[in-house]
Amino acid sequence: xxxxxxxxxRINHKTLTLKQLLQRLRIxxxxxxxxxxxxDLTIECxxxxxxxxxxxxxxxxxxxxxxxxxxxxxSAQASQWLTNHxxxxxxxASLFRPQxxxxxxxxxxxxxxxxxxxxxxxxxxxxxxxISTIATDEYGIAQELLFRVEEGSDFHALAREYxxxxxxxxxxxxxxxxxxxxLSPEMAAAVFNATKGSLxxxxxxxxxxxxxxxxxxxxxELSEEIAVDIRQQIFxxxxxxxxxxxNIQEEVWRLGEG
Numbered sequence: 001x002x003x004x005x006x007x008x009x010r011i012n013h014k015t016l017t018l019k020q021l022l023q024r025l026r027i028x029x030x031x032x033x034x035x036x037x038x039x040d041l042t043i044e045c046x047x048x049x050x051x052x053x054x055x056x057x058x059x060x061x062x063x064x065x066x067x068x069x070x071x072x073x074x075s076a077q078a079s080q081w082l083t084n085h086x087x088x089x090x091x092x093a094s095l096f097r098p099q100x101x102x103x104x105x106x107x108x109x110x111x112x113x114x115x116x117x118x119x120x121x122x123x124x125x126x127x128x129x130x131i132s133t134i135a136t137d138e139y140g141i142a143q144e145l146l147f148r149v150e151e152g153s154d155f156h157a158l159a160r161e162y163x164x165x166x167x168x169x170x171x172x173x174x175x176x177x178x179x180x181x182x183l184s185p186e187m188a189a190a191v192f193n194a195t196k197g198s199l200x201x202x203x204x205x206x207x208x209x210x211x212x213x214x215x216x217x218x219x220x221e222l223s224e225e226i227a228v229d230i231r232q233q234i235f236x237x238x239x240x241x242x243x244x245x246x247n248i249q250e251e252v253w254r255l256g257e258g
Contacts, residue, residue: 008252009034011041019086021252024095026085031095034250040098042243047101050108054100062096063089106235115230119222122230126220127180129191132173134158135165135208142202142209149199155213164208173213187212 006018016037024031031037047053072078082088119126132155136142145162149155159173168175180188187203187210194200194214201211220226 006251008250009037009041010249010251011038011246012045014041014044016041018252020091020094023085023087023091027095034252038243038248038250039239042239042246043098043101043105045246046239046242047105050105052101052104052108054097055104058100058103059093059096062100063093066092066096102235106231109238110231110234114234115227116222118230118234119220119226123220124180124192126226127192128177128218128220129179129214130177130216130218131175131191132156132159132213132215133165133168133175134163134173134211135168136162136202136210137164137208139202139204139209142211146199146202146211149211149213155199155211174215177218192217 007015008018008021009016021032021037024037067073067078070081072081078089082092134142134145134155136145141162145158148158156172156174160169163169163173165173180192183191184203184205187200187205190200190203191212191214194217196214196216198214199211200214202209203212204210
């Protein structure tokens with residue numbers, strides 16, 4: 001009798017068994033997506049080729065974070081959860097190993113100079129503005145409110161009274177921090193080329209006519225948070241390039257054959 005585990009995915013000599021796939025599915029369906037599984041096995045292959053191993057402390061931190069997020073605060077709770085999901089502690093750790101390895105590979109292969117060059121090329125993506133808005137259903141009303149603000153009426157008071165955007169009207173139209181991608185191209189160009197205190201519009205967006213008050217502008221700076229985001233983006237490009245060099249067999253689609 002053949003007791004060999006059924007293979008769901010094979011990349012070079014690395015495999016993901018059907019049991020492991022089902023374990024992922026029981027925890028979170030997104031973990032069982034074939035694209036996620038392919039990325040995880042690719043990372044395992046890549047780390048091995050680079051001679052990198054998962055840092056034990058980082059792996060333990062990831063497991064501990066998961067336990068806290070799922071209320072598994074005691075050994076008994078964790079043990080029962082593992083039993084319910086048909087898993088051992090090592091099975092759980094293996095889920096987080098690719099993420100830990102991913103961070104190690106990114107640090108190893110993505111240089112600070114690459115991060116800086118990417119930022120200089122794409123800094124506008126990280127610009128932020130603080131705005132307030134008034135949304136109306138008719139252009140004429142928006143134009144009238146524009147004139148009233150220009151004549152000295154309080155923008156925020158008018159937003160509370162006239163704006164049809166329920167989410168922002170109560171706060172005087174305050175929409176908070178936004179990026180270019182949050183606005184239409186026309187609105188983004190106007191807002192990010194304006195100065196603090198500028199009144200702009202009306203702009204048509206999603207069948208509404210919008211007035212925008214620019215409360216503050218925050219040109220992008222290469223903060224630690226942005227550097228981490230950029231490093232991960234560059235890593236993803238490199239991962240996709242590396243993945244194309246591998247022998248990938250998606251056995252999961254053939255498990256029901258025969």
